[in-house]
Amino acid sequence: MLDMFGMAGSRYLILGGGQGMGEATTRLIASLGGNVAVVDLDLDRANRVAADARALGVCAHAFSVDVTDAEALVATIGEIEDTAGPIDGMASIIGMAAWSSLLDMTTDIWDLDHNRNLRYFFVAAQELARRLYQRNAPGSMVAVASVDGIRSAPNHASYGAAKAGLMNLVKSMAVEWADGGIRVNCVAPGGIVTPRVPLTDADAEARSMALLPMRRRGFPDDIAKAVAYFLSDMSPYVTGQTLAVDGGYTAAGFLGRTLRVPGGGTLGMPKEGA
Template identity: 45%
Template sequence: MSLFGLDGKKALIVGGGRGMGEATALHLAQAGCDIAVLDNQQDRAELVAGEVEKLGRRAIPIVADILDEESVRRAVTEAEAKLGGLDILVTIVGQALFKPLIDVTLDEWDSEQARNLRYFFVTARAVAQSMIARDVQGSIVCISSIDGVVGAPMHAAYGAAKAGLVHLVKSMAAEWGRNGIRVNSVAPGVITTPRLPETPQSLAMVEQSVIPLGRPGTTNEIAGAALFLASGLSSYVTGHTIMVDGGWMASNIFDPRIFEVKKSL
């Protein structure tokens, strides 16, 4: 575990109550972290905090709403007070509205920015202010998306917000690097989660897609990247976005299997 350099570190997981957040909380706990599990669903926060405790680490559930700056500030203060500081922040919460851009209302646009981009600014700033005041060399990780790197037809407001995250981690990394704070993002491709469970149709779609690994990713595979970015293994990595997408962004629309088809013609 000392390879990660995380023994006794304190982490706040925002949206830690299920899926990628739950997996990240458990990965960090197994690597030696004490965990504050923030969620707007009390039962989810308590459940995951209980799972962390079973791994032998300290855990506190925190109920807060990421859309409310005061609620976020109170949560950061509570996490620091109860855990005895904060070294790591991972933000998971996100929402995608699927709708033709032509029909998107201003309220919907603002909601997508608030739930994906604005709250990360609010949370990361609150945590960074405290890290700087306490002279903590910390790591901040958010979950962006491949939709923030390429176009996002039918969910363009989400894509724009995620692109904002990809950019914001660079600016934060540049502004806070001399304070010893690293800031990075993980960009998932298609990941099976409690909100997006696997179905025969979704599996068939992914299998027929140009995703080189030919399968959806898992919440543990996102948690692995978040753990890497939170840990000392990535101590010289900041301002970057790691794609966890089965190679999707490395491929183009020409599926290599087309050459098999051509050979048979």
């Protein structure tokens, strides 16, 4: 295989590799020759994805940990390096939103979303960076945020704030760790079809996609490709960046823009003079 991505033989840690975008990312990395450590709360899922990766001819191990338990997460990273060898890159994909209006939001909800979207990435990235510095080895890390951290997140503001925090955190990590040859970037997905967020019926999908320039939801592979770009030698001079992979959602801003909708007609504010 032509190793255009420079990933063959390297070792990658995928946090949340058991399904959805994490599973697609694991599969893509393995198909590019990267060895993988699949980490998920659900060990059965992690085992299944690791077995699929091994079938692609790479080394793959499965680990189970709740990443919101900082001590256990750090211990698991150590266990992975002891079992599978030193890690070269990490894709941090776990995240979830609690739904609550700001008026009803409790500090427990706030903390929950910050722990499972932002805090664990800080813990894992710090541990991996310390290990990379110790070995004097370069590395690459990618956090998965959300377009909800770029625009507003009504009724799940704790999630939006945590995802926005990720985008800022990768910048600080990128700057502080650049002298170690460690790159840190972020992918911000739009609406992606995953087992947790499945397709609805065709009419509902068409209605909710009407204002989206690319008029379709994304798929886990759309995100996996962006993650692999950041992890690989295809982005050697890129660090501290967030790439929105969202079918044009953040670019559009529907006010002030008129879009043709399926079935005829237009939506959005008409252009001045139109």
